Amino acid sequence: xxxxxxxxxxxxxxxxxxxxxxxxxxxxxxxxxxxxxxxxxxxxxxxxxxxxxxxxxxxxxxxxxxxxxxxxxxxxxxxxxxxxxxxxxxxxxxxxxxxxxxxxxxxxxxxxxxxxxxxxxxxxxxxxxxxxxxxxxxxxxxxxxxxxxxxxxxxxxxxxxxxxxxxxxxxxxxxxxxxxxxxxxxxxxxxxxxxxxxxxxxxxxxxxxxxxxxxxxxxxxxxxxxxxxxxxxxxxxxxxxxxxxxxxxxxxxxxxxxxxxxxxxxxxxxxxxxxxxxxxxxxxxxxxxxxxxxxxxxx
Amino acid sequence: xxxxxxxxxxxxxxxxxxxxxxxxxxxxxxxxxxxxxxxxxxxxxxxxxxxxxxxxxxxxxxxxxxxxxxxxxxxxxxxxxxxxxxxxxxxxxxxxxxxxxxxxxxxxxxxxxxxxxxxxxxxxxxxxxxxxxxxxxxxxxxxxxxxxxxxxxxxxxxxxxxxxxxxxxxxxxxxxxxxxxxxxxxxxxxxxxxxxxxxxxxxxxxxxxxxxxxxxxxxxxxxxxxxxxxxxxxxxxxxxxxxxxxxxxxxxxxxxxxxxxxxxxxxxxxxxxxxxxxxxxxxxxxxxxxxxxxxxxxx
Numbered sequence: 145x146x147x148x149x150x151x152x153x154x155x156x157x158x159x160x161x162x163x164x165x166x167x168x169x170x171x172x173x174x175x176x177x178x179x180x181x182x183x184x185x186x187x188x189x190x191x192x193x194x195x196x197x198x199x200x201x202x203x204x205x206x207x208x209x210x211x212x213x214x215x216x217x218x219x220x221x222x223x224x225x226x227x228x229x230x231x232x233x234x235x236x237x238x239x240x241x242x243x244x245x246x247x248x249x250x251x252x253x254x255x256x257x258x259x260x261x262x263x264x265x266x267x268x269x270x271x272x273x274x275x276x277x278x279x280x281x282x283x284x285x286x287x288x289x290x291x292x293x294x295x296x297x298x299x300x301x302x303x304x305x306x307x308x309x310x311x312x313x314x315x316x317x318x319x320x321x322x323x324x325x326x327x328x329x330x331x332x333x334x335x336x337x338x339x340x341x342x343x344x345x346x347x348x349x350x351x352x353x354x355x356x357x358x359x360x361x362x363x364x365x366x367x368x369x370x371x372x373x374x375x376x377x378x379x380x381x382x383x384x385x386x387x388x389x390x391x392x393x394x395x396x397x398x399x400x401x402x403x404x405x406x407x408x409x410x411x412x413x414x415x416x417x418x419x420x421x422x423x424x425x426x427x428x429x430x431x432x433x434x435x436x437x438x439x440x441x442x443x
Numbered sequence: 444x445x446x447x448x449x450x451x452x453x454x455x456x457x458x459x460x461x462x463x464x465x466x467x468x469x470x471x472x473x474x475x476x477x478x479x480x481x482x483x484x485x486x487x488x489x490x491x492x493x494x495x496x497x498x499x500x501x502x503x504x505x506x507x508x509x510x511x512x513x514x515x516x517x518x519x520x521x522x523x524x525x526x527x528x529x530x531x532x533x534x535x536x537x538x539x540x541x542x543x544x545x546x547x548x549x550x551x552x553x554x555x556x557x558x559x560x561x562x563x564x565x566x567x568x569x570x571x572x573x574x575x576x577x578x579x580x581x582x583x584x585x586x587x588x589x590x591x592x593x594x595x596x597x598x599x600x601x602x603x604x605x606x607x608x609x610x611x612x613x614x615x616x617x618x619x620x621x622x623x624x625x626x627x628x629x630x631x632x633x634x635x636x637x638x639x640x641x642x643x644x645x646x647x648x649x650x651x652x653x654x655x656x657x658x659x660x661x662x663x664x665x666x667x668x669x670x671x672x673x674x675x676x677x678x679x680x681x682x683x684x685x686x687x688x689x690x691x692x693x694x695x696x697x698x699x700x701x702x703x704x705x706x707x708x709x710x711x712x713x714x715x716x717x718x719x720x721x722x723x724x725x726x727x728x729x730x731x732x733x734x735x736x737x738x739x740x741x742x
Contacts, residue, residue, distance in 0.1 A: 266653040266654050267653070267654065268654070278652050278653050280649060280653075303649045303652075305641075305645065305649075311639075311640065311641070314636070314639035314640065314641060315639075315641055315649055317635075318632050318633075318635060318636040318639070318641060318646065318650065319649070319650060319654065319655040320655070321631065321635060321655070322629070322632045322650065322655030322656075322657070322660070323653075323654045323655045325628045326625070326628070326655070328701055329628070330621070332620065332699055332702065333617050333620045333621045335697070336617060336692055336699060337613070337617040339692070339695040339696075339697045340610075340613035340614075340617070340691065341613065342604075342610070342613060342617060346602075347617065349602070350577075350579060350602050350604075350614055351617065351621065353565075353577050354565040354579075354622075355567070355622045355658050355659060356565075356619070356620070356621030356622045356625070356658070356659075357621075357658040358621070358625060358658065359653075359654050359655070359656040360654060361621070363654070389635070392639065393635055396639070397638075398634070398635055398638045398729075399732055399733070400631055401631075401704050401708070402624070402627055402631050402701060402705060402708070403631065404704075405700050405701050405703075408700070409700070409701070430698075433698055434696055434698070
């Protein structure tokens, strides 16, 4: 009998994961605060219903929302799903959250006899849709076992980091430190190059063959060349995620000056009204500082 | 008849380039202030002689020294080689230098009837030895043509950025901005991860599969896992190269706060006496700040 899974959050990542689960033959219920992605998901073979009706039959829920507050609301809010789950059901929590929050959620789920996997994801919307994510996971052996059909359907690589929640979110914070710094550094280098007569297109052509390359540079710099800031991942993500890094670092007495400096550029972008644009728009902060014109939208 | 080339500077990059030129059948003279690499090069089929005796017969010289002062000394110092070259000989200048300095060297070489290629390199010692460098080149068509046997022998990719000196060095400054920031960000993220219980080995295993990856992280983080700070590229490089970035940026009214913050970490490493170690030793700055023990030397 195929697993009953509920995906909470049908944004760019959650929708792709839900599709991957459908493709793998799972019985998938989709939930979102917006009606449109739910309607689309049902038209593609997904299921939907009132949480109170569906929850008792679910074997696993996957929570792919924006932040810790939304995770807590889905799991334990007014219509919280965890108290309605059967014993030994399992929660897979994919949002980027502080490690201490993940530990707290694990404790609360366990109190209801529900397993919990701290399972932040990396790879972007395209890999989510293909079932090729990297998952930084930590939790009990029972949580991993109960979720294996979902992990098989959604991940290319599952890192099993520890037997308790916290390690997955800590690793995600480390990844976000680098990813956030690398996007801002790309913006700094690309606009610096423009002041020296190097076009953004030449910047990409050369740097992707040189030691200055990064995953984020390859992924985001083309948005600047195209002048297309349609949000694949918003500027607004970074004050949140780098905030988690710095809050976690501070609690350990760790000073992260490069992260702080990158965060300041994203905060400036938000002040400029760019929070809802693609995060490559952090380049506009540098362009404005020095009076450069970035490429216009080519679409 | 095979080209007569002189390689000035037989350090880790220059030696590999000299070997690659030999392998390609060029007639190669090696020069260095230290006797050992010259002796070794001659034992491998290279040539050596007094500059005054050799210079008039050279078609091309390749300058692979540490900084602008050394380039100027090789070309126009007390025993400067340029005034001794034949007309239409060519200089390939590979050091990381300010774009304005490259333009000045081009003017001075041209005044002697000598062509000049602004040709900074990227790729590291292993690729230098294999003849697989990326070269960020700008200069006259005559300079490119005259150097084509050397470029073919040493490079996998030659970027032809402009028909005058300056653009090559500007692109190298952009690359060094990113490379320097990425090494320091790797150190910040790796040590932050350690405060959260993530070992350096797990850090590499996971991040190289995730969006936080960079060329420099893959290349340098293993030195920290091995506890081996034998200099493949020294900490001392970065105050120099990021200094060139910031000096060039300042002249254009460009503010580069992430570069400044990374530079501060390298300066602190130099103050700690780590200038001669591999640049991955910038992690020791973070480790000292928070009282962490990095892995010991496993060799």
